[in-house]
Amino acid sequence: MANFISRPVICAFLTGVSGAALIATPARAEEAQAASPTAGGVQEIIVTAQRRSQNVQDVPISVTVANSEMLAVEHVTNIQNIEALSPSITYVDANSPASTPNLQIRGIGTTGPARTFEGAVGVFVDGVYRSRSGEALTDFLDVDSLQILKGPQGTLFGKNTTGGAILVKSVEPSTTDYKGNFEAGYGNYNAYTLRAAVNVPVSDKIAIRVSAVSVGHDGYISTPNGGNLNNKANLGFKVQLLLKPTEDLSIKVIADYARERDNCCYGTVNIIPGPLGPLVNALTLANGLTPASTNINDRQGNATPNANNRIDDGGVSLHIDYTLGDGTLSSVTALRRYKVLQLNEDADFSGISVLNLDEGFTSKFFSQELTYNGHLSGAIKADYVFGAFYSHETDTDFRNLRWGSQAQMFWDALLGAAGVPAGTADAAPGLFGSENMLGTSNSYAAYSHWDFKFSDAFDLIAGARYSREEKTGQFAETYFRDPLLDPLALVGVMPGIGYNQSVVNQAVSGTVGVQYRPATGVMTYLTYNRGFKAGGVNIDVNAAGIPGSVVFGSPGVSQSPVYAPETVDAFEAGIKADWLGKKARTNIAVFYDSLHSLQVAEFVGLQYLIANAPSAKVAGAEFEQTFKLGHGFTFSAAGTYLPEAKFGTTSVLGYPLSGRRMVEAAHFAGNVALFGFTPVSNDWAVTSRIQAQYSGSVYVGNDNDITQGPVTLVNVSLGLASLKNGLQIEAYAENLLNRAYVTGAFGVPIETGSYNAFLGAPRTYGVRARFSF
Template sequence: MTNRKFVFAALAASTALTGAVPAFAQDVQTEQQAAVPGEIIVTARRREEALQDTPVAVTAVNAQMIADKAAVNIGDLMGTAPNLIITNQNSGAAAANLSIRGLTYADVEKSQEPTVGVVVDGVFIGTSTGQFFDFFDIEQIEVLRGPQGTLFGRNTIGGVVNIRRSRPTGNLGVKAEASYGKFNTLATRAVVNLPVLGDVLSSKFFYFHNESDGWYRQGQTGERRGFTNNENFGASFLFDPGSGFDALLTVEKQVQKFDPAVANLTNSSELFCGLIPAEQCGRNGTDDLYTVFGDANVSNYSAPAITFEMNGDLGDISLTSVTGYRESKEGQTQDFDASSTDLYYVFRDQEYDQFSQEVRAAGDVGSSFDYVVGAYYFSSNYELDQWTRLFAFDNTVDPRDYDTNPQHVEGKTRSVAVFGDFNWAFAETLRLSFGGRFTRDKKSLSNAFGGNLIGQGSDTFKKFTPKVGIDWRPNDDMMLYASWSQGYRSGGFSPRAGSAARASQSYGPETVDSYEVGGKFTMGVVQLNLAGFVSKYDALQQNNTLFCATCATQNETITSNVGSATIKGLEADFTARLTPDFVLNGALGILDSKFKDFIVGGISPADGATVIPFDFSGNDLIYNPDMTASLSATYTQPTSFGEMVGNVGYRYIGRYDQQISIGGLSGDLANGPVTVEGNDPRVRTDAQNLVDASLTARFDLAGAEAHLTAYGRNLLDDRGMTHGFTVGGLWSFGTAREPRSYGLTLGVEF
């Protein structure tokens, strides 16, 4: 039986058993949140409402489910929500490549924003760095699929991962956990809540640490590579005088040191293959990825942040203000050629800061109309200095000493927006939802080498993005809805441009028109959510790496608008509480995508100099697997000492490409147009079959609630890449996903 047939059979069997089912749920809700026991409350539309009453494709994951699955970070969400891909990007600290419904941005440059927003306690993280989030002390996570720009941050054309951490409780309590596992992986985490002071001030302190030796081996010595050491610590203070007003201040800092190891994927068609040992050329993208040959790297990352949220209840109107500030400093070396020959080694020094301010008002007008309106401001500043040791053949020289012509990039973003979202129940069972957002972005960027300005530019982009939908609720157990929404991602400048013409030329915004129909159904203990969508993706922003004889690094990567694409999909996710002790969860996502008129300029293969048209329309979109699926079961067995909880899950991720690249050429190679025959197969991950399991014993330990968990991830040891990249006919490299791992976790809470 093929993988795909197996997945369909498993999901069909589980659906036959359960009848129907919803997104992952929150087991316990407060009386204020839940009208009925077990009801799932989400804030997907910036208002508290039951999941099954929300006409949005959203998957909700609560703290208990994270604990049962022994989930560690945001990457463990991959596959649990339909059409969701999350991988770690090791060219940036705590950086994530996120894709929802085939819309993604897979890069770490801070002058460009991700297409999927990660929002933490109401603050939008404006760069992929810092998005790979730790999962301890989480209250709830919501994965919103489709454009969410009306209510969430900016540029969220693919969707949003909305993370809400726990608030201070006002009661003395400690939650602590320690884990040890394969690859010498050690994690310690603790949250301490202090008693309320003066009946108004509650406080919480937290500290997380995790470290690992990494899962790569150095080919020459056999030593472990890819180490990581991560610290995250801070405090939250909740001021609640009980008069309808509260204020929450969180101060925190993340410090990370790691080895951004990459594996060699260079083959005989590329220049570097003739300069490196033969055994390091032509390697595969599965088992070979776990052996590396390059020089040691190190990345140091420091990122403090402040979040300040205020809420006021004025009776008919609720006011919310969310202020966020984040900054980061990074110093990273990386051997990008991934070989034992010193060919392309860099030192990147970066500084970034962002400030955001959002104010919202929400309320009801009568019994049939409610609203959320607000304003948003965002600013960021970015500086990059990169020293490149190119063809030095001497790895003892510091890149900063070798490169007398370093690259210096400075970028700024200023964005303002106003938005509104409205519900009108114009009939007993019918509701109209509508709204929109007007955004104005101003961006500037300068690019210099060796102190000499190559190019600079400034441009303003603005767009109104509407959303309208209708839902029908014939009874309490069914809701059908249809919607149209538009997403917008700002234009900008190419930070890796090395020529004057391209460094000063802006690329335009990209837009998505998303048409969606769906249904949410509840039948006793079983819920099912279905959605079908068509996304019209216009003026796509795509990176294209070109040979550049006049550039300091002999190549430049240009972002440009390259035509359009259509993405169609189907989604289903469910929860079935078959008994109070036995829960099934599942998800299925289907994607079908196609480029149109994706034509860019490229260097003629005939003479290596003339720029001629290349047609990439037949290539696959990146991070677009044709299917994602998951099925998991959680069983709780009461015991004499407490209870045992077992969880086993299977995730299937279809193969997908990670870079628009050249797998073959046909047509007129001298004058164009040249037809590109798909992406390079070396940037394609194979289909993944991931099995995870955990067994937890919960028991009383000297008056504290304790748990001991044995866990295993990727138990089938399915090996392959998370990221692959080819560089303009020169060389290629990739990174590997975590192989089979296992360990033990001991936790206490009192």
């Protein structure tokens, strides 16, 4: 078992609901007086976790929320660094943005690059479900708020989830104010940021809001021969049109497009060379390159040839809200297209020219959701939601595999050690295999959620959901150059076995709970939630088995590519309290989750296979604490304790997963932070931030055989904010101590025993300026 220096849950500044909007740097003087930490106590935070606007302290759900200013202060620019908002959420790196749902909450998530996996943590952007987590990896654009809902969600949103949900909401167009903002920044690694947004009220019934972003930086992984890997260059646009024909009717159209162009995502560090290390190093030198260091502090890697990663994500959505009776009838219709094209990718993750591939993934997604939010005020007092949801998705994939210029030498040496004469294998350079994959998904759901108010102190919560999921999956090896003598044919893993499978899952899930307010400013709750995540058809080269090897006498294996649905029984109790005259806020939650048929991706040889672990348990507690100290300073602390987060003992998984702790589930993660907003004159205020963030040891690979020790990170910033206009200037440093840490590890294809790792960002620093008008 390997142990590496660090892995942060870059859990951040005000991890949690407790301090959102407390230290937001305001745009105008009057906002400064209202939002400054010197003004009053802990501020009220409005969320929509239950489909209506509520004070977060009144919501019987563990919720973390951040407004736009908080996101800016914390440099949370996309889902990848969302860990800065809560120690309970984790993002796991992977080489394919097309296929990997990478988010976990409280240790529960879906990890491993499987094209058909749905995320246990659902991402909803402006009410539209994003079927692939990669769709949410593009940089946030004109975001008004972000909410993290912990635990199963299904009776309030169109798509059911077992781990939680992330709600991203754009700034709304306004029919009253002409306003906007502009931001520019520059930092080390040639990092640049340009953001702009403008709101134009065409009339008292029509408004347009346009926003754009351009961000990029040089790669954080260097090559021994010069250059770097995993560069980033992103560009995005968003246009919103708001129409308000009457007081009762609102129509909004949102169109957005984002693209990424870089040499991502195969730049990794070889942390364990494995038994083939000497051969790989010799071929690397013969290829004219210097072997990369295996010390993660050197941040070195090799990748051949020069990769080209292209991501295009765009869509349009129609939002209609109509006041009807005592409630609001809402419709959200969306059409999206997400395309990933990875060319000349280095599938051997090293400096040798052995295995290269081109891979493409295209998702076309349509969704329709109808909801009615109502209120009863008679003898029975209640807030309620009725909803119906439908979605259809088509995923089209291809993969072309090519042997590189050194493949023959590599396989002659490798197979020669097993007694196979040199030249037996046919690994001549060029295309040797082509694969086509197709998957479809139809989702139907109806749900309702009720909050019965029996008194000012006591509520009863109940909700139910019916889900039906229809999925298909197809795989075809459309070309295989030599099914007898190709190296992968000789070892018995290719050509892939074709299949065309379908699966239908149906389930009833729901929630029940009580909410009690024993005193002013104090709310307690106890809830039970049943979560459901559909099964599907694994789309991969060996999902239906392997052909076997005549040379080595290994028989073929036939298996079903279908995997079963996942369910969770989640119990949670919590207390939310404002005290010391609202100078302090404390939120505590304890939880126990019993998972059944947990979907697990296991790396076997060249690909991930999907198994259903019969059982898993997660139990723990969270706390979020905020103190207003006066003189413009706010102290916050938060922590997540997971004494249990492990798979049950079962032969389905076997070693090293059976009975082991889940990936990326630290026993404890937390942070402390001090923030300042201190007026120094009638015109200016000094803004400051210092954070210390901690994560305990975790497994970092899906095979749970590589761990990382504890890590502490430090982030700082210092700036000036105008009290007269919307100008803000800031200098910042993230990961100030330049700690090296692994965010994900995996077995290297065709190099048994060798492991590579993705690293988190090194020390980054820079300056930025923002102007609002």
